[in-house]
Amino acid sequence: MTLFRAVQEALANVARHATAGKTGVTLSYMEDVVVADVRDDGVGFTPSDACGGGFGLTAMRQRVVRLAGNIEVESAPGQGTAISVTVPAIPIAAEQGAT
Ligand SMILES: Nc1ncnc2c1ncn2[C@@H]1O[C@H](COP(=O)(O)OP(=O)(O)O)[C@@H](O)[C@H]1O
Numbered sequence: 323m324t325l326f327r328a329v330q331e332a333l334a335n336v337a338r339h340a341t342a343g344k345t346g347v348t349l350s351y352m353e354d355v356v357v358a359d360v361r362d363d364g365v366g367f368t369p370s371d372a373c374g375g376g377f378g379l380t381a382m383r384q385r386v387v388r389l390a391g392n393i394e395v396e397s398a399p400g401q402g403t404a405i406s407v408t409v410p411a412i413p414i415a416a417e418q419g420a421t
């Protein structure tokens with residue numbers, strides 16, 4: 323659900339801010355993490371300037387950090403944007419408390 327919300331917000335940002343020609347979403351399952359990437363070829367922005375901007379990226383980061391995950395925002399004016407959200411992959415057996 324956290325990954326879904328993050329991708330939803332990232333795509334809403336592409337629609338709202340990016341003026342992109344293309345956008346791509348990738349979901350990658352690694353051994354111990356799941357990573358969702360959303361990238362676009364739009365106008366980009368300076369990530370440090372966006373801290374006080376909207377609540378979207380801030381809320382996204384809070385939800386992901388609560389799961390011991392991580393967000394990376396790579397962007398620069400004119401360079402498009404790539405947002406990468408990583409959360410730990412917890413095996414179902416461990417989640418249910420089995421040994
Ligand atoms: N894909 C993107 N392309 C260009 N700018 C972006 C993108 N995503 C975020 N931004 C910039 O980062 C700011 C903060 O985003 P966010 O926290 O979601 O707030 P909001 O969408 O409510 O403005 C946006 O206002 C915008 O300037």
Ligand SMILES: [Mg+2]
Nearest residue numbers: 335376378379
């Ligand atoms: Mg937003």
